Amino acid sequence: MESFWKWHVIPENLPFFAGGFRLTLTIFVLAWVGCWVFAVIFGAMRHSSRPWLRYPAAAVVEIIRGTPGLMFVVWVYFLSQPLIGYALSPFWAAVWALIIHQGAYAAEVVRAGLNSVPRGQVAAGYSTGLGYVEVMGWIVLPQALRNMAPAVVNRSVALFKNTSLAFVIGVIEFFRAGTIVNGRENASFSVFTFIAAVYFVCCFSLSRLGNRLGQRPGVIEDTTAV
């Protein structure tokens, strides 16, 4: 009889897990930065009153939001072949896919944040003689960022969870490190419980931070199960 209680495999393979976790963190940081750059551009375009900026941005964001993250990661990986002539490395394919896919969700957060500032304030700003940059920098952004803060943290939690999708194209990040260890040790219960626990600790502490930021009226909530 073989026990499922094999916790000894965790300390034995700890350096391997640590390597995977470091890669997960690298993907997370790179994708986080890129995702918010994407989000600010497309969120601002969707918030604009000009139809020639608004509609193309809306189409891009809605199409990306309508496709599964896993599909998107694989798709970007294979897209690179016809587009640039050679396959992107799995690592960069995963980073780009996460930037674009999560960026589309993040763009909705940015748009909601910009929408949370009443248009009258913008008009008032223009009528006192401020230009676009001044109105955005001094009137809209300070208020929008404060309302967005909890949603930004929630999005970051979602991005952290979604880094595990990189597993499917062969990036040896934390989850794939776990599946490799499991393949060798046949300790799926212990290994996957350990992985779940680590992800839980990271995401839970992040989302606590978000809850602390979100204890006032008027903030934007982002509870999308992606």
Added chain:
Amino acid sequence: MADAVLSRTAAARAARRWQWFETPRERRAFLLVWGGLAALVVWYFFFGPRAQYDYNWRWSIVWQYRRFLLWGVGTTLYIFAWSLVFSLVLGIFCGIGRTTNVRWVRALSVGYVEIFRNIPLLVQMWWAYFGLQQVVNAVINDPLGLRILIPSTFACILALSLYTGAYMGEVVRSGIRSIPRGQWEAATSTGLSRAQTWRHVVLPQALVIVIPPMASEVLNIIKNSAIAMTIAITDLMFYSQKIEEETFAGFEAYTAGTLLFLLLTLLAVGAIYLVQWLLGLKVRSAG
């Protein structure tokens, strides 16, 4: 400057509602931005570094393997339907549990939501498939000499329902919270019991309020079901990969799969709008 302010007034906007551009400068900006992007793409495909390579487009493969894609759509819909039922039930009970005064029910619901929302669905699915199987082996199969195998469909629907149920619980909770306190007090003062208040006053209102955010969670079930491919569910994602394995036409196969997923999501959006219209509600975006 004054001109710009005037053009922003509501009357000015109403007068020019059907005009794409408010000023000639905007038309120039439009042509510069989108024309520039289009020119860049055209240049890239004909003269860029890619032009030296010759990618062999084989879109006919998608039509040849249409059966695979249809089977995949069938499995995806099957998983979607069961997960939808279970996660709705879980979500409603969890939402009620989070708003009751009974402390242990509330603690249980909070624990459930926090645990399942903060672990990637991929990990949950693998835990439910591989991890659970090992427990079943050690606890039931080996002592009793049985050979019970957890079906991957069961593991997938279990994980997907628990994951989405946690998110739906949050949505239902915020719906229940939005019912004013006065309604509770009014129901109590007319002599309704606690259960009757839930059944006749709170839930009928709360469940209507939550339809738009709930709709977006429903769409997420379709999208998240792609992850089931990793535990060998033969869904749309799985068959896209199978086409790629058989023909090496990866880009074509995955593009077809992506578009079919998009189609499913759009059909679901349509169905949700239909439900809202049938219920006589104001149709709102269900992104």
